[in-house]
Amino acid sequence: MSKPLTWNRKDLIAIEPLSRDEIETVFYAAQAFKNAMKADRSKQPYLDGRTVVNLFLEPSTRTRLAFEVAANKLCADTLTITAEASSLTKGETLRDTAQNMQALQADIIILRHAASGAAHYLSQVVDIPVINAGDGSHAHPTQALLDCFTLVEKWGTLEGKNVTILGDILFSRVARSNIYCLQKLGATVTIAGPSTLVPEGFVSMGVTVCNDLQTALEDADAVMLLRIQHERQSSSHFPSIGEYTSSFGLNNERANWLKPEAIIMHPGPINRGVEIDSKLADSKRSVILNQVTNGVFVRMAVLHLCHSYYQSKKINLPT
Numbered sequence: 001m002s003k004p005l006t007w008n009r010k011d012l013i014a015i016e017p018l019s020r021d022e023i024e025t026v027f028y029a030a031q032a033f034k035n036a037m038k039a040d041r042s043k044q045p046y047l048d049g050r051t052v053v054n055l056f057l058e059p060s061t062r063t064r065l066a067f068e069v070a071a072n073k074l075c076a077d078t079l080t081i082t083a084e085a086s087s088l089t090k091g092e093t094l095r096d097t098a099q100n101m102q103a104l105q106a107d108i109i110i111l112r113h114a115a116s117g118a119a120h121y122l123s124q125v126v127d128i129p130v131i132n133a134g135d136g137s138h139a140h141p142t143q144a145l146l147d148c149f150t151l152v153e154k155w156g157t158l159e160g161k162n163v164t165i166l167g168d169i170l171f172s173r174v175a176r177s178n179i180y181c182l183q184k185l186g187a188t189v190t191i192a193g194p195s196t197l198v199p200e201g202f203v204s205m206g207v208t209v210c211n212d213l214q215t216a217l218e219d220a221d222a223v224m225l226l227r228i229q230h231e232r233q234s235s236s237h238f239p240s241i242g243e244y245t246s247s248f249g250l251n252n253e254r255a256n257w258l259k260p261e262a263i264i265m266h267p268g269p270i271n272r273g274v275e276i277d278s279k280l281a282d283s284k285r286s287v288i289l290n291q292v293t294n295g296v297f298v299r300m301a302v303l304h305l306c307h308s309y310y311q312s313k314k315i316n317l318p319t
Helices: 020-039 062-073 093-101 118-124 142-157 173-184 200-205 213-218 243-246 288-310
Strands: 049-058 077-082 106-114 129-137 162-166 188-192 207-208 222-225 263-265
Touching: 020 062, 020 173, 020 288, 049 062, 049 093, 062 077, 062 106, 062 129, 062 288, 093 106, 093 118, 106 118, 118 129, 129 142, 129 288, 142 173, 142 263, 142 288, 162 173, 162 213, 173 188, 173 200, 188 213, 200 207, 213 222, 263 288
Parallel strands: 049 077, 049 106, 106 129, 162 188, 162 222, 188 207, 222 263
Antiparallel strands: none
16 A cells, blocks of 8 residues: 555544545455455454454344454454343443443444444443444444445446445435445445435435436446335335335346446345345345455454554554
8 A cells, every 4th residue: 555554543433534545544454354364364363362342232144243253353352242131121221331341341342223323422431442333324334344345346446436326225324324435435326216215315415316227227337235124114115015126126127227247236134036136146246245255354454443543553464
């Protein structure tokens, strides 16, 4: 990397505050870890002797496991706590839970929470690094970083690229974080889906809002599918799942509207046969499993960078 590595924070709460240099530093570190693990699968001792707590108060498979694997590969001890297994069920506050974790010598807290703003709040009441693993419909920064890292890995740059995000934008923290990350890296973003889930208000974020699927797909270099976030909706925003699929599901016929070289993405979990046909999810143009793999290395990078800044240490990486 010709320019110096830049990382100016102990917490990762959202993409919006990050500079482009910081995002590219995450990518550089992630690539360094990926190269090192490819050459030699032995662990990297950057968090040796540290304790990383996964405080996951919402269900998760990929994000939780990727953080656990990432911390393990950095030689940290990991503890995972769910809502059901914590004293939150007895009325303990999130603040008290986190402060007790710090008192028990935790070094980093990774938080997933149903309330938007929970990660920012936690970063104000504990001294140790806090990493947001998804808070309500607000932000999911490591997902956006791994998505964009996967695209940079494919293309070399996002400058001049067109990315369409298709599905439930209104309730999606992934969409919001990706919009910021893609734009900071030079991509043009179109969001698409039914008007009830893709309101015109998103224009203020600098995106194109499109409710015509063919128009949204024809110029896309990549399409990112999103599932319907039923757990965040208090009422139905379209008549039925079948009607959503018939109008906005990506099937083989509609995939022909894409450029031949266009990439298909999905952050998971996939609802096969709803937002995307199984054959497309498993096709050669899909990078869905690449996203999962890259999620480990991006999270290794984030853990290492946040801890290094907190400890006032120089950023060292495998060579």
